Amino acid sequence: MTEPHEVFAELCRQAARLSRAGAASLSGLRVSYGDISLDLTWTAQPGEPPPPGDAEEAEDGSWRVHAPMVGTFYHAPQPGAEPFVREGDAVAAGQQVGVIEAMKLMNAVTAERAGVVTEILVPDATPVEYGRPLIVLRPDE
Template structure:
């Protein structure tokens, strides 16, 4: 952060966020030089909402006639919100998720992998720092909710471990 007025920097960052939205951008990075050894680097990233459609199943209606009083509308299937799942591992920060330690390497875990508490599941890069995300508990990886190299927000579900 800079040695200059904090409120001016906050207003500058807010203006960048508005510029990002107004121009339908997904990322914006700026370095503001104030003088020798005094600068401000800002990276504003808009998280894309990933919607995963649940597979639909259609059941045939019974052939026997039903009495009108017994007919009731079928309840619509509501897709599960992964963030509300008790086994959800969420991102502790805003950044970019990487499933492997380096490009071309094998992923830390895959669906069906058994993990121990504290084992690295993936990396979230934030401000050029690689942050290893550990398993909060032992279990089996049931779902991986992010793709390699995608931006993530604070609190976004990354994986489901049961």
Template sequence: MTPKELRQILQALVEHGVSELTLETPDYKLTVRRGGEVQVVALPQGIAAPAAPPPSLPTPAPTGVPAPGNLAPAAGAPGLEAQEAKEAKEECAGCVEVRAPIVGTFYRAPAPDAPPYVEEGDRVEKGQVLCIIEAMKLMNEIESEVSGIVKKILVKNGEPVEYGQPLFLIQPL
């Protein structure tokens, strides 16, 4: 399975709200679960495990340790942030959601002492950096998909984000 095929499967799971998928071939068994613990499945003898996953894919956590995207919020009711994001989307008819392309930690600025890339109300151009997501010690710049006005920043600085999670609402110009 190629990284592109895996990304397409993950995106389909998020889009259709599927919480678990198992794919089995003669060479491997892949089980993907959202919101649960990561399980490491041993490969059959004679099949070598890859040295490292491609940099664009998240690394699974060891057995019994929740993956970063599965950490519960420190405070508030479960699903509260999802509800707030939904309400913000309803208030901003026609806004484009910029979603997290990877699992990691959301940062609004390039360094702790630097100003944020963007603030609510700022005008942005297509391709302009909005934030970074740290994954596997790599800083991934997330760019605007459209030119417009940043209406809402949906994630707080330093919070873990999941694949496909809305980060920004941008009103296209």
């Protein structure tokens, strides 16, 4: 007989696969197995545009790196390690600036454009929602 925690873990894996597969037209999902059920709700409703990308500039010419998913944002690859970036660091386009842990998987957060880190908006080990601004960059002059 399958243990309830094993069933729940499999439901979570399948739900994660659905969300990664681009089931954006769904706003919610319920998966059940016997007495166990898993309810998921997408934060973006069908037809709702995604949050602005890194390329959207503020009036002062700065832009922000946003969370590409829901999870926990970390400044460094592991506890005690040096952070990916600090305020004042120059960042290249495509450079990793953080990591988001989602369902025990570590996902790189990268900058879409080059710039200088002017502010890190989210403390280390903070839960974040999809689209939350994480880091402010300004053009390198």
